[in-house]
Amino acid sequence: MHGRPRKVYKPEEEAASAAKAAKLRALQSQFMSYHHNKIYTKEAVDLSTKLLEINPEAYTAWNYRKLAVEDKLSRIESDPDLVKTILDEELSVVESALKQNFKSYGAWHHRKWVLSKGHSSIGNELRLLDKFQKLDTRNFHAWNYRRFVVELTNRSEQDELQYTDVMIGSDFSNYSAWHNRSVLLSSLLARKVDGFLPNKKIPDEYNLVHDAIFTDEDDQSGWFYHLWLLDQTVNVETPLLTSSWPSHGSCINLSAGCLNDSFSEPGSFPLIIYFNQAVGGVSSSTVTVDTELKGNEDLVWEPVSKKNSQVSCVWVARLKYMSSEPCFRKEYKVKVRIGDSPGIVSSRGCNFSAPYEFIFTAHVHDTLEESQGGIVSWTDGFDIWDAESKDLNSLVNLDQSNAQLDSKWRQEAIAEEIDLFRELPDSKIGKLTLARLLMAKAMISDAAVKGVHYNEILDLYKDLMVLDSSHYQYYKDEHSVALLRKVTSSTEDLSGRLFRYRNMNNSVCLRLNNLSLSRIASVEKLLFVQMLDLSHNELHSTEGLEAMQLLSCLNLSHNRIRSFSALDSLRHLNQLRVLNVSHNHIGEHSVDTTRYLCSSPLSNSECTRDEVGRQMPSLVTKYWDAYFVLRDLNLKQLDITGNAIAGDEFRSFVLQVVPKLVWIDGKKLES
Amino acid sequence: MSSSSSSSSQMGELVADKHVRYILMSEKKESFESVVMDHLRMNGAYWGLTTLDLLDKLPSVSVDEVVSWLLTCQHESGGFAGNTGHDPHVLYTLSAVQILALFDKLDILDVAKVSSYIAGLQNEDGSFSGDMWGEVDTRFSYIAICSLSILKCLDKINVEKAVDYIVSCKNLDGGFGCTPGAESHAGQIFCCVGALAITGSLHHVDKDLLGWWLCERQVKSGGLNGRPEKLPDVCYSWWVLSSLIMIDRVHWINKAKLVKFILDCQDLENGGISDRPDDAVDIFHTYFGVAGLSLLEYPGVKAIDPAYALPVDVINRILLTK
Numbered sequence: 001m002h003g004r005p006r007k008v009y010k011p012e013e014e015a016a017s018a019a020k021a022a023k024l025r026a027l028q029s030q031f032m033s034y035h036h037n038k039i040y041t042k043e044a045v046d047l048s049t050k051l052l053e054i055n056p057e058a059y060t061a062w063n064y065r066k067l068a069v070e071d072k073l074s075r076i077e078s079d080p081d082l083v084k085t086i087l088d089e090e091l092s093v094v095e096s097a098l099k100q101n102f103k104s105y106g107a108w109h110h111r112k113w114v115l116s117k118g119h120s121s122i123g124n125e126l127r128l129l130d131k132f133q134k135l136d137t138r139n140f141h142a143w144n145y146r147r148f149v150v151e152l153t154n155r156s157e158q159d160e161l162q163y164t165d166v167m168i169g170s171d172f173s174n175y176s177a178w179h180n181r182s183v184l185l186s187s188l189l190a191r192k193v194d195g196f197l198p199n200k201k202i203p204d205e206y207n208l209v210h211d212a213i214f215t216d217e218d219d220q221s222g223w224f225y226h227l228w229l230l231d232q233t234v235n236v237e238t239p240l241l242t243s244s245w246p247s248h249g250s251c252i253n254l255s256a257g258c259l260n261d262s263f264s265e266p267g268s269f270p271l272i273i274y275f276n277q278a279v280g281g282v283s284s285s286t287v288t289v290d291t292e293l294k295g296n297e298d299l300v301w302e303p304v305s306k307k308n309s310q311v312s313c314v315w316v317a318r319l320k321y322m323s324s325e326p327c328f329r330k331e332y333k334v335k336v337r338i339g340d341s342p343g344i345v346s347s348r349g350c351n352f353s354a355p356y357e358f359i360f361t362a363h364v365h366d367t368l369e370e371s372q373g374g375i376v377s378w379t380d381g382f383d384i385w386d387a388e389s390k391d392l393n394s395l396v397n398l399d400q401s402n403a404q405l406d407s408k409w410r411q412e413a414i415a416e417e418i419d420l421f422r423e424l425p426d427s428k429i430g431k432l433t434l435a436r437l438l439m440a441k442a443m444i445s446d447a448a449v450k451g452v453h454y455n456e457i458l459d460l461y462k463d464l465m466v467l468d469s470s471h472y473q474y475y476k477d478e479h480s481v482a483l484l485r486k487v488t489s490s491t492e493d494l495s496g497r498l499f500r501y502r503n504m505n506n507s508v509c510l511r512l513n514n515l516s517l518s519r520i521a522s523v524e525k526l527l528f529v530q531m532l533d534l535s536h537n538e539l540h541s542t543e544g545l546e547a548m549q550l551l552s553c554l555n556l557s558h559n560r561i562r563s564f565s566a567l568d569s570l571r572h573l574n575q576l577r578v579l580n581v582s583h584n585h586i587g588e589h590s591v592d593t594t595r596y597l598c599s600s601p602l603s604n605s606e607c608t609r610d611e612v613g614r615q616m617p618s619l620v621t622k623y624w625d626a627y628f629v630l631r632d633l634n635l636k637q638l639d640i641t642g643n644a645i646a647g648d649e650f651r652s653f654v655l656q657v658v659p660k661l662v663w664i665d666g667k668k669l670e671s
Numbered sequence: 672m673s674s675s676s677s678s679s680s681q682m683g684e685l686v687a688d689k690h691v692r693y694i695l696m697s698e699k700k701e702s703f704e705s706v707v708m709d710h711l712r713m714n715g716a717y718w719g720l721t722t723l724d725l726l727d728k729l730p731s732v733s734v735d736e737v738v739s740w741l742l743t744c745q746h747e748s749g750g751f752a753g754n755t756g757h758d759p760h761v762l763y764t765l766s767a768v769q770i771l772a773l774f775d776k777l778d779i780l781d782v783a784k785v786s787s788y789i790a791g792l793q794n795e796d797g798s799f800s801g802d803m804w805g806e807v808d809t810r811f812s813y814i815a816i817c818s819l820s821i822l823k824c825l826d827k828i829n830v831e832k833a834v835d836y837i838v839s840c841k842n843l844d845g846g847f848g849c850t851p852g853a854e855s856h857a858g859q860i861f862c863c864v865g866a867l868a869i870t871g872s873l874h875h876v877d878k879d880l881l882g883w884w885l886c887e888r889q890v891k892s893g894g895l896n897g898r899p900e901k902l903p904d905v906c907y908s909w910w911v912l913s914s915l916i917m918i919d920r921v922h923w924i925n926k927a928k929l930v931k932f933i934l935d936c937q938d939l940e941n942g943g944i945s946d947r948p949d950d951a952v953d954i955f956h957t958y959f960g961v962a963g964l965s966l967l968e969y970p971g972v973k974a975i976d977p978a979y980a981l982p983v984d985v986i987n988r989i990l991l992t993k
């Protein structure tokens with residue numbers, strides 16, 4: 001099937017092939033007869049040997065041989081010599097089959113089956129492996145079998161690590177060896193085995209992998225190992241809190257909830273905590289909220305994630321506050337303590353260990369300015385927001401306060417790698433690695449240096465877009481991530497993009513339009529944002545926005561959204577009321593790249609049981625993603641014009657699915 | 672008699688009719704190569720029939736003929752064999768289910784029986800064996816999850832444990848292997864990502880890490896390989912591409928170059944697609960080439976579902992309507 005040259009067969013060749021085919025057919029048919037009649041005589045078994053020599057992929061023959069062995073074993077008196085003879089014969093059949101095709105699943109599995117009967121010496125097996133691994137150092141069947149033998153014999157991880165040393169030493173271009181090395185080393189490091197502490201081991205490994213990267217700039221064998229080393233250097237295992245809303249030291253304004261404020265649930269606000277990795281176990285026992293603002297009820301913490309998942313980076317709880325008495329301007333302190341009791345655990349099993357506390361103040365006002373309840377405009381009614389806000393400063397400097405790279409060895413490793421990679425002549429992997437190293441460095445640098453790093457990173461990605469144009473969009477996405485990091489790391493930059501919308505209680509609006517953004521990032525710094533303008537960019541998905549729990553208005557017009565399934569993350573935004581997806585590409589493409597990133601019956605995570613589903617099943621099938629996404633949202637205002645999908649049929653379908661909609665494409669609907 | 676033409680690159684066209692004829696004629700072949708693959712005829716039928724449907728030519732075959740042969744491959748256990756007389760295995764059970772789904776004839780199955788055969792192969796640790804002889808591989812996890820989802824019997828297995836086992840096969844490069852600790856390989860990645868997709872568990876995938884590993888499968892010729900430093904092969908146009916699509920990172924490769932690579936692998940005279948330009952064609956690569964072109968939105972090819980590997984209209988019909 002693979003690697004055979006295309007040729008036109010001459011009649012003699014075709015005849016010869018047909019003759020061979022006829023012989024094989026006869027052999028197979030005789031074999032089938034023995035198999036179905038459960039005949040295990042020497043003659044019959046020898047026939048199966050012949051069959052497997054010609055065609056090691058004839059899986060039924062391997063099954064037959066197992067039945068024959070079991071039959072033989074049941075007839076002898078467990079005489080160890082006889083058993084050995086029988087099983088030896090099987091091992092030799094496997095070996096000759098492997099000579100024919102050393103990638104035969106059937107052959108390798110048969111060998112494992114024989115070995116599970118407690119036979120053959122380790123020396124034998126390792127010798128066989130040596131032979132096959134020399135023939136093809138990338139044969140994954142051999143490497144898998146090696147793991148099987150190692151487990152059977154309890155060979156030490158250190159010895160196996162030494163074996164990868166030998167393989168890599170003789171040829172660094174052996175991805176399989178690097179892969180095995182990563183598995184063994186990560187286990188030794190995790191178990192904190194003597195001589196395997198990260199501060200010594202990781203720098204050693206950097207030295208080892210450099211040869212693999214620098215000798216041939218196009219050989220990928222060492223790239224992923226190096227990326228793993230970088231991950232071990234930069235990312236600490238223990239989960240940490242990245243950000244929260246409200247943030248420490250901030251002040252929020254609440255209204256004494258009897259308003260007809262259609263933009264938020266009266267009498268409550270969300271408490272958002274954002275970790276640096278997915279964690280589970282966040283509850284009212286592991287997170288305590290101390291304040292006179294609320295009653296004695298425990299808060300209910302929920303992960304912002306798919307329905308099946310109990311873990312998330314982002315957790316939310318709604319704090320309901322007492323609003324029955326008339327209150328003038330009352331100030332309440334709220335103290336949140338995370339991790340006093342154990343229970344918060346990362347998905348990799350690490351405990352959140354250092355308890356963390358943040359305190360903010362809530363001002364409860366009798367009434368705030370009435371929101372006009374009219375149509376929301378993205379152009380009129382905005383004032384610039386003041387840049388001196390304490391909130392802004394504390395958010396922007398989050399990286400530093402959460403500096404994870406306090407270990408000397410980590411900082412030194414990054415500095416050395418940066419120096420090394422700066423000296424490389426222009427190569428794709430050189431520039432890409434340097435960009436990644438600088439990103440890691442930028443996160444821990446102070447404001448002055450940060451800006452310089454981000455500019456260099458942006459230039460590197462622009463160079464890569466030209467140098468390796470096949471992967472243009474990968475570098476474009478990374479460029480967008482770096483750009484957003486840059487914007488959200490500078491108080492000046494960020495405040496220049498912040499506005500207040502007069503018509504909606506001075507909601508905070510962030511404008512990130514016209515930035516050629518192809519991807520969203522740095523959301524942990526933007527939890528305070530209520531209106532977000534991402535129009536005129538190159539986004540094809542809203543992945544990442546689910547954490548922005550305060551978001552009530554979102555402008556995605558003039559982007560590259562291809563389907564409603566790409567907006568799945570918005571289903572987590574309980575306060576979203578205004579959505580503009582006009583002038584996108586919805587309905588233009590036959591391939592949906594977010595089909596499985598959207599909860600639906602296709603991924604066994606939703607069902608259509610409701611009125612609309614019952615009454616218009618064919619439209620629900622036709623517009624399934626719009627149906628599932630829109631029915632979970634409580635939109636008042638929606639813009640969909642300028643999309644191929646937005647014809648009359650779709651518009652009327654939308655009105656069925658979102659009965660509370662007030663404006664569509666700028667027109668007010670009859671109630 | 673002219674040999675294979677390498678002027679294919681100039682035209683850049685899908686010779687769909689030739690491929691249809693190649694598939695329909697392949698039944699009649701009695702060469703050594705085809706007899707040697709006799710035991711996986713069920714897979715071959717699935718590859719051929721799905722390709723025909725993607726090219727809108729499924730009516731060219733006799734449904735009854737296929738279905739009656741298919742039923743001769745079913746065992747008392749409920750599982751299907753690769754061909755009449757052979758032993759049952761999940762590999763062929765999935766293909767049988769997929770073929771019946773294509774023909775909208777799933778109702779001829781004793782669903783309880785087939786699903787029990789599959790569900791019965793789940794092990795304590797959540798993994799799946801291929802058959803009673805116990806070989807374990809994440810390919811079989813995918814097969815179990817895919818077939819049971821089509822049969823709407825996913826609740827017959829322990830989905831949580833099945834997912835846990837797949838996650839235990841995740842590697843430090845973001846990819847997946849056939850068993851825990853095994854090297855990442857595009858075929859296994861497709862199986863694991865597909866299984867996670869079908870069970871709504873894609874949050875276990877580090878999409879950026881895996882996405883970079885996958886997009887770096889594109890080599891200078893525009894084709895895709897299956898793991899680092901290996902040769903490109905048309906079948907990876909399916910496994911790498913569908914994986915990239917399921918995690919929404921397909922924009923990280925150059926689609927135009929890949930289209931050109933696939934088209935260059937066609938035998939423009941006799942039909943069929945090969946693993947590499949100017950190699951021998953076969954049904955396997957013909958299917959993967961056309962399926963790849965479908966994912967690349969090539970005109971004239973129906974949309975294929977990246978997780979179930981069946982046309983989107985077939986899957987939508989089965990899963991979106993009650």
